[in-house]
Amino acid sequence: MSFETLGLDPALLRAAADRGYAAPTAIQREAIPPILQGRDLLGAARTGSGKTAAFALPLLQRLVQQPQAPRVLRALVLVPTRELAAQVGEAMRGLAQHLPVRPKIAVAFGGVSINPQMMALRGGADVMVATPGRLLDLVDRRALRLSAVSMLVLDEADRLFDLGFADELGRILALLPARRQNLLFSATFPQAIQSLAEAQLHDPVRVESTEEKTAEPAILQRAIEVDAAKRTQLLRQLIEKSGWARVLVFVATKHAAETVADKLRRAGVEAEAFHGLLSQGKRTQVLADFKASRIKAVIATDLAARGIDVIQLPVVVNYDLPRSAVDYVHRIGRTGRAGQSGLAVSFVSAATEAHFSLIEKRQGLTVPRERVAGFEPAEAAPPPGAGTGGIKGKRPSKKDKLRAAAAAASR
Incomplete structure (x- = not known):
């Protein structure tokens, strides 16, 4: 047609x-x-x-x-x-x-x-x-x-x-x-x-x-087991050895965005943080530099999970796993757009293994775990019953209920 x-x-x-x-x-x-x-x-x-x-x-x-x-x-x-x-x-x-x-x-x-x-x-x-x-x-x-x-x-x-x-x-x-x-x-x-x-x-x-659903396999998904303290070092090695021209890295907090970006810069990788505390001028400049490949890595909070459209973005990295399974889809959807292929990498520690397993279950996924030489995890898994690492469940939270009530009140 x-x-x-x-x-x-x-x-x-x-x-x-x-x-x-x-x-x-x-x-x-x-x-x-x-x-x-x-x-x-x-x-x-x-x-x-x-x-x-x-x-x-x-x-x-x-x-x-x-x-x-x-x-x-x-x-x-x-x-x-x-x-x-x-x-x-x-x-x-x-x-x-x-x-x-x-x-x-x-x-x-x-x-x-x-x-x-x-x-x-x-x-x-x-x-x-x-x-x-x-x-x-x-x-x-x-x-x-x-x-x-x-x-x-x-x-x-x-x-x-x-x-x-x-x-x-x-x-x-x-x-x-x-x-x-x-x-x-x-x-x-x-x-x-x-x-x-x-x-x-x-x-x-x-x-x-249904067309977009059939296009999802164009995004290759990888899960790498690594201790939390070694994630930045692993990220740097992946960027350099894999030859990633541009990578969008998701973290949980604004502080983490600034910290990871600063460590990458000190290691010689062009990187910038992207979060809600930046001025609009700075955010616009970061995106412009990223799209023009003047920046290799943007370290972002979930503010960027939607609303950033970078043509042919090759790689997305979940440095911190998203809070909800739905947010996982939105994050990795920044790559593999419009029929292009893409790569989504998630860092999984012993403490977040249950978290990622639940994401897999909610999304009907099975992502084989990998290990990278020199970054084999040494941390022990948390005791049974310790939870899923904070992933948002299906039961509505108090905030969810308030949002639903507000929507109903608009009838």
Whole structure:
């Protein structure tokens, strides 16, 4: 199937070709036609599936086909992170470049001064891509109104709840017109997302791509047994001896990100930390340097599990294992994107073996354990009953219950 068969405007087809979209992905094939028809949509979309174009292309076409007063906000895209907001905004501007009347696409997120974003909204905007908190800041300052929004996109909805945006979402939904098209994309569907979908979506088309699932084996997964104290040394050796040009390394805390990055730099490896305490300018610079291969290793907290899109990222390393099995999928999904092959390496110590075993069980995986010469583990396993090393279980936590209640309250 080609993009031409989906009923898209020639100007959008030209822009898609410019961006290297040779053929639609599964999520694009399934989502674009019902969105063009004005239907609500609930999409199961993993990272790297092409979902941004799946909603951006039909959204832009509907704006062109239903012209109204210029610079009246009609489409709102809510995303969980600054990086994803910038990425989606850039993609939408690129796809709109050949339209006869190009919509004004504004992007807003926290962590930077609000004044330039308010200045950019002078004269209005047709599309807003924003994180929830900064959007409400702009509304409170009367920089924009949501009363004319006819299309709402919740991108990575599960992550919006994971990052504690339930209250902000409730406030935003209350400001929107009751009659609108709703598009909800999520990689996972916990109870909070299901409650939100039931409350906000009207007779939605449900889309679940199977193509991306078959592409998962393109990510080679390895688990290396190593004592916790030797992980940085092992990471350095793997980078140097394996010839990794770029590697995204996940750690549990901001302090660990800074510590590991500093040790790698002192060992001669170009590395930078990436976490929420960095200024937006610094985060933008780190990503730019990483994409340009000026940095070999980025040491990140789970802030980067979604929202970072690095073309042909070859390797992801779980220096610290993720707290949940779902986060494991999001982390390794940073590599092996869009049909490319990738490598995901997890460091497993005696203390985290039960943790990783549970991740395997939850994801239906079996990853053989490996040992690297010179780094054979010497630590003993914890006593029976010591737990799984902190992995998040299936039973809802108190925070999960509060998020679900907030979603239900928005009905």
